[in-house]
Amino acid sequence: MNELLQFAGNYWWLVFPLFGMTMGAIGTVSKQRELSARRRHREQLELLRAQNGGMPASAPLPPAPDPVGDDLARVEARHDEVTHRWLDYELDVSKLISYPAMSDGRQPLTAAFLRAKKVADNLRPAPGEKPTPERLNDYRDAVTDYEVAFELAERDARRVKAAAFTPEERKRLDTAQQLLGVAVDEAATPNERQVAYRRVRQELDGLIWLSDEAVENLEKKVARELPRPTSETPPGPAV
Template sequence: MDPVLITQLWWIAPGALAAGTVGFATVRWRGSRGGRRLALDAARHDVKVARQIASDRRHALKMARADAAHAAAERSARRLTGDDVAAARQILRERERDLRAAQADLHAKRVRLSAARAALPSASAPRPLDRLRAEHDAITARWMSYETDPAMQIAYPAMTDVRQPATAAYLRAAGQAVEARRETEYRATPATYSAYRDAVAALERSLVAAEHHARVQSGERASAPGWQDAAQDVLSRSAEVLDKAAEAAASALSSWNNRKRR
């Protein structure tokens, strides 16, 4: 072989080897991220984010308590008015509600993490992202039945009327779900999977609400989904009780250890 040609092409072999290595690593990364542990990794990501939000809101509550105490002291010294104190206390109550909501959300995310860990699919089972896409497609097909079936169009005209608030809300949720799905196709990470999962859940809720509204508009008697609000309230109260119980147990253990040392 021509020595000049060898000199000019000496870099091809290392370059091809590097390209093959990068390609294999990319396929392996995509396979692991889009594989059977994706839902579990997303649940862990959700817990981490919810824990940070709860920590931030706990700090905000401490600041609100300090501001309320300061406002009360300034009111006693006649440097602030009663309206200032009332405003500080209102902010304090809002921060307390925010913290309770964050704690309830953290508790729900932990439950989801336990469920995802228990439901980790086997090697031969469909991947979480594939199942989520199938769920998205099923919701879309359910909506399309109102668009393509003449009998459904006549029975429930509100489902195809974009002037109806419930229908418009569904269409907005559908656009957000499509965008979230596109993000997972570009890069399937725990964060994008979590966003896509939440978008699909919101899409299903909006479809249920639109169907409920359409049935009411058609004269049918449909039960209102008020049980969801009650369930959320129970969850919030349960999370608050668990937190108080944990704090009491920690305090009792600390007192017992101090007594033993003395």
């Protein structure tokens, strides 16, 4: 032990170069670790670029809030819903026969509904147009009036049905409804359909106005090809 202390006392100056060598070794190891980490990071980026068409993956940015656009979409959806409900009557001859007041502009509630529809249609922004808040408020109010007017007109039409017609006219409506069933019956022959269709038009003439679209839809149903009968066993070859 004394000899070791004596050696350390005589060669104490060796502490400095040994310390420098130790710190240098530690620095070299740290630098190697840093270079290795950078290399792994570059490799990961290259992999991400390859997987994403040459661009590193990134989380998509959330869309910017658009309160005016969202509100407009909701009002337009309400507008379209009422129009769709109205077209269910306008394009369906059977419904028009059952509730003729829905197509009669002389009825006060139907006339009010048609006016409200025109106002809402005129205030609706064009596709891609972003209205001002004031214009959007006017459009929203018009759609609300349109909804209310339709509800009133539909309720009244279902209540009165054919009450506004004379007994003879109601009889013609009943006949037209029965003939309509034949005109669109797939079990009927094409000739039977055509005869029934012409009778329907005659019975409704002067009673109910049919739009061109309603007539076109009805004619498509009348002209629909009859289903061909299927044979369980194919015919055998001619002998």
